[in-house]
Amino acid sequence: MRFFCLILALLSCGALLAESPRELEKGDFAWGIQLEPGTGSPLYQLPLPLAVYQGVSRADLGDLRLFNGKGHLLPHELSLPTLQLPGRERRQPVALFPLYGSREADLQLLSMRISRSNPAGSMSLEQHQIQRTRDEVLRGYLLQLWQGDQRPAIQRLQLHWPEPPQGFIQRLKLEQSDDLDQWRPVAVPAVMADLAYAGERLVKAEIQLNGQTQRFLRLTPAEGDMPLELTAIDAVMIDSSPPRPQEEAVIETIHRGEQAGEYLFEIPGPLPVNRMDLLPAEPNTLTRATLYSRATVDAPWVRRSQGTIYRLLLQGTPLEQTALSVGRVNDRYWRLLVDAAGGGLGEQKPLLRVSWIPHQLRFSARGEGPFLLAYGSVLAGPNLPGSLLSGFSQSEQQRLVSEQITAGQAFALAGPAALTPQRVYDWK
Template identity: 30%
Template sequence: MKLHTLVCFLGLATGFASAAENPADYPQQAPLTLQGEGPWYRLQVPMAVQLAAKHADLRDLRVFDKEGEALPYALNVVSAQASSTEHSATARLFPLYGAAADPGQQPGLRIQRSTVGTVVEVLPDTPPATGERRSGWLLDAGDADFPFERLALDWNSSAEGFQHFRIEASDDLQHWRPWGDGQLARLSFNGERMDVSDIPLPGQKARYLRLLWASGQEAVELKGARLQGRTDMAAATPLVWSEPLAGRRESDGSFRWDLPLALPLERVRFSLDPAQQHLMAPVALSGRADKGQGEQEGWYPLARGVLYDLPMEGRQVRQDELTLAGSPVRQLRLVTDERGTGLGSAAPSLSVAMRASELVFLARGSAPYSLALGKADAHSASLPLSVLIPGYDAQKPAPIGQASLASPLQGASAAAQAVGEGNWKRIGLWAVLLAGVALLGGMAYSLLRGGKTSA
């Protein structure tokens, strides 16, 4: 019985020794700055941390105290696709004529305002004044009650080319606020037809949109317009951007960029060369993710669009971003239409963005605390948020302080100096534990030997 107890205790002690975390196993570390009372603190994981991790799901992320003890934490890795509720609404279309393009002065439109809102009605058989061009369109979103993220237009054009217009929003047809610029394009490209008909919007609500073409230009004919957006927690989660990543130009003229691991990208931004005047480049972006064992999948399309930096109406207008669907991507390839100006001989730098992950940890032990990651064979130690914070209710969140990186990630050797004398205390505790394990092993061996001698 005595021997059995000793052997069991020896097994538990050995298992505890092997399961304990060691900060030295995590090659990338950074000290944390805390604000608020705690004891729980929240950190929006920066993109630099995401790119330095060994695993896209951040299973190798840990938080340590001064003594080198791992702290309990919960990690919310946002999946925008899994939790999104998509919305779509058809907008009513009204053509606008003349230079002013004021809906209140348009032939064929009657504006009624009352306590319940503003209503636009079409008057039958009311043609525009002779010689007036169609200078824009008024879109009535009706009762659509969601943030507008994209505008899909069904349009006619007698020739290929580009259509540029200004976007404004209003709730009463009197006060208008700018929503940026829109770009339509219809081109034949490498034996394929490229149709850019989706316009990104800022993710805000409005009752009316106004699309205004430049002075002297006639607006295209619109046959339909749909507003798209989503409402969910993921939509409210901000995007985190990387620093510009260097690329390379391939022998076939395409541009390539490599990420350290496959990430669910939602947006990319290109560093357009300001020295290149009147830049306009139709582009096709494709990507691929690791397939495993050194093999890779084939390229699949991610986005098409037009990148440009052009003077328009007395100001410089730039479009340097493309929107992606959030699928995991590790390599990116960009092909430009040779009929455009191109992007230059050297590959532009590329910044990538994804939904931010949120880390919540329970502060205990002594400060300073540090964030650590980079252990290749790490397993996730994340707890459910309801376990980390007993009685947690998303509708009534507990008071949680804010954490931020006090300095960029650094190698474990430099981070160890910041930990200081706390590590020596931890080493001493481990030495005592290992000495105890050795003593127990010796006692077990003596008992076993004594049992054989008596036999």
């Protein structure tokens, strides 16, 4: 009897010891990535690699740890950068001059007809009203984008026209010059369009310049005549910090759902997705699309985004709108529903591309390297919230943290065995 009680006591202690928490080791994780610092900084920061999202078992990224060369745990934290806020736009009307002439007239002569030399010797445009004769047609427009010596970084041009009685789509030809004598093409696709579809108005009235252009711009139809007269053109400048670099991944496996126009797919891990691009496989596709997502296979679907998707080809020039903004969602399972009444996306499956801004991983470089980023473990619990640099000013944080660190290729530690829960028996 006394021996039986002793066995029960030992089993009870063993159960308690098995349930008591212990410090995690490298062998408790499935995968690892070696980190090589480039400077002698006390802290390092790097964007979380895609392999980590693919290998963790927790949606909150709690099964992630940092180790130094001796296998000791290092303090770390994860932060999710704020989505890039749209910069403040400045709009400035540009001088707009119609080019009237016969269909055989030289555009160079039409451009020089409305130009003059200023006292500084450079060319500018006359500000008088230009009238056309009875036999002349509208060949295009000459734009003076700015005056003076300071060259602004114009991101795009915004075209304005009255609502037309019927839809149109027109490919444009852009040429630029600083002296109205030597002209060279602008290598950007330019299309203006105003179409009606399913009770909605589809307008393409922007020309992207991305800051690269000269003082004068000549805008003419690639072929044919201008579909209508423009009322004004605005140059749009954006005052903002450089956009955060985004990561992208293509969804290769897409399944057709039971419903017409339904597609089901998964993303590779708990990525903080903020945008999806739906690229129809067949050209000249225009449809209405809705995105849904859920965290688990049995959770209800939640609508994330909705919009009109089109991918049109006008004489070799693409006209497309493929982006669906979803805010920021890390759900694993997704559902795409398109309007099947108008043909949907055609017979071929679409191409889906997800975009996200990765978490920033910051850790203390305590001890000797090389440092190891280990992830994927059923034994790891969530990390306690906190900041490694609380109490430091912004300038001090910039001096303490270095981004000069290189992440190697992912390799196996314990492998998939670290992701398999161990069966625990209650011997009592």
